[in-house]
Amino acid sequence: MASISINPPSCSVPNDVQHVGLPLIHGENLSRSFQGKEPVVAVSSLSFDINEGEVTAIIGESGSGKSTMLRLIYGLLEPDGGEVRYRGWRVPNPREKLIPGHDAMRMVSQGFDDLNTYANVWDNVASQLPNTDLEAKFNKTNAILHRLRIAHLTKQRIADLSGGEKQRVAIARALVKEPEVLLMDEPFNQVDASFRETLQQDILHIVEETGLTVVLVSHDPAEVLAMADQLIVLRAGHLVAANAPALLYRQPPDSYTARLLAKSNILNQAAASALGIKTAASTIIIHPEWLSLRESPSGDFHIVDIQFKGFYQVVAIQHASIGLQVIVSSAIDLRQGMQVGVRVIRFHEIEVQ
Numbered sequence: 001m002a003s004i005s006i007n008p009p010s011c012s013v014p015n016d017v018q019h020v021g022l023p024l025i026h027g028e029n030l031s032r033s034f035q036g037k038e039p040v041v042a043v044s045s046l047s048f049d050i051n052e053g054e055v056t057a058i059i060g061e062s063g064s065g066k067s068t069m070l071r072l073i074y075g076l077l078e079p080d081g082g083e084v085r086y087r088g089w090r091v092p093n094p095r096e097k098l099i100p101g102h103d104a105m106r107m108v109s110q111g112f113d114d115l116n117t118y119a120n121v122w123d124n125v126a127s128q129l130p131n132t133d134l135e136a137k138f139n140k141t142n143a144i145l146h147r148l149r150i151a152h153l154t155k156q157r158i159a160d161l162s163g164g165e166k167q168r169v170a171i172a173r174a175l176v177k178e179p180e181v182l183l184m185d186e187p188f189n190q191v192d193a194s195f196r197e198t199l200q201q202d203i204l205h206i207v208e209e210t211g212l213t214v215v216l217v218s219h220d221p222a223e224v225l226a227m228a229d230q231l232i233v234l235r236a237g238h239l240v241a242a243n244a245p246a247l248l249y250r251q252p253p254d255s256y257t258a259r260l261l262a263k264s265n266i267l268n269q270a271a272a273s274a275l276g277i278k279t280a281a282s283t284i285i286i287h288p289e290w291l292s293l294r295e296s297p298s299g300d301f302h303i304v305d306i307q308f309k310g311f312y313q314v315v316a317i318q319h320a321s322i323g324l325q326v327i328v329s330s331a332i333d334l335r336q337g338m339q340v341g342v343r344v345i346r347f348h349e350i351e352v353q
């Protein structure tokens with residue numbers, strides 16, 4: 001890696017040398033274990049890039065190391081090995097900084113631990129800014145409360161807010177100091193479905209307007225598919241994929257990623273051949289909307305279950321030992337026990353598992 005020495009920023013490590021040519025955030029071979037009754041390897045040999053002005057979502061099953069990765073990026077945890085670089089400079093670890101956490105980043109955690117429950121919304125947000133310029137303090141607080149649609153809650157105590165409102169205050173509090181990076185751990189789990197999309201859109205508008213970089217951890221990949229420019233997929237502490245959501249969805253590198261992103265049908269060669277797919281690949285991925293059904297008394301499959309989901313239905317069909325999930329428009333009348341024919345619209349081959 002080429003290096004040039006220029007004046008280090010205020011948030012840096014003594015004697016560090018800037019690595020040039022890196023994206024905004026670069027993780028190199030990061031590992032971190034925790035000692036308990038049984039030592040746990042939370043993340044192992046993670047290398048990744050996060051681009052400026054983009055939304056990156058870290059996804060993975062529970063315990064796969066998502067929060068650990070986020071805390072390593074921020075500098076809240078010391079890696080056992082490897083490093084994180086921000087604009088080419090190494091992110092100080094908690095032993096190297098009086099108040100842990102990189103100065104250019106702010107983190108919103110799951111529990112709203114940072115919010116002062118008995119203070120009002122305005123004070124929670126404004127208190128982040130110094131009193132040296134009171135006019136700027138007033139204007140910035142006012143602007144971010146409006147931006148996050150919580151200006152009408154200014155005088156309300158945090159204790160009296162809903163989970164979704166608290167989440168918006170926590171984000172306003174993090175953004176009022178105009179960080180370059182916003183880190184969010186499960187940002188939408190307090191927000192019900194109808195408000196989730198508005199909050200996601202509001203964050204995307206802030207990203208577009210300000211060039212903010214967002215890194216978020218999500219339990220529910222489906223919710224971030226539309227939001228993220230990049231998905232980083234973790235499994236048991238290892239990075240298994242990093243790419244654009246649409247690409248990972250259409251061409252998942254493995255069945256783990258496919259299952260995280262959709263309730264995929266994962267078929268072996270024999271099952272694939274029963275659907276008329278001739279392949280040399282060991283595994284075939286078929287997302288439920290990549291199949292279509294039609295009623296056919298001579299069809300091989302029969303319907304074993306129908307889950308009504310509003311504008312679509314999830315239909316479970318079976319033929320001998322092969323069970324499949326199919327997404328069908330609710331406009332189509334189906335009933336349990338019906339014989340059906342199946343058409344494969346699209347499939348994805350995986351060579352190595």
Ligand SMILES: Nc1ncnc2c1ncn2[C@@H]1O[C@H](COP(=O)(O)OP(=O)(O)OP(=O)(O)O)[C@@H](O)[C@H]1O
Pocket residue numbers: 034035036040041042060061062063064065066067068069219
């Ligand atoms: N402070 C800690 N002490 C001991 N073990 C820890 C600690 N923090 C994390 N771990 C362990 O490290 C592993 C990864 O945890 P992490 O919280 O990063 O996963 P996660 O993917 O964010 O999980 P979840 O989705 O359930 O929040 C887990 O096995 C967890 O129990």
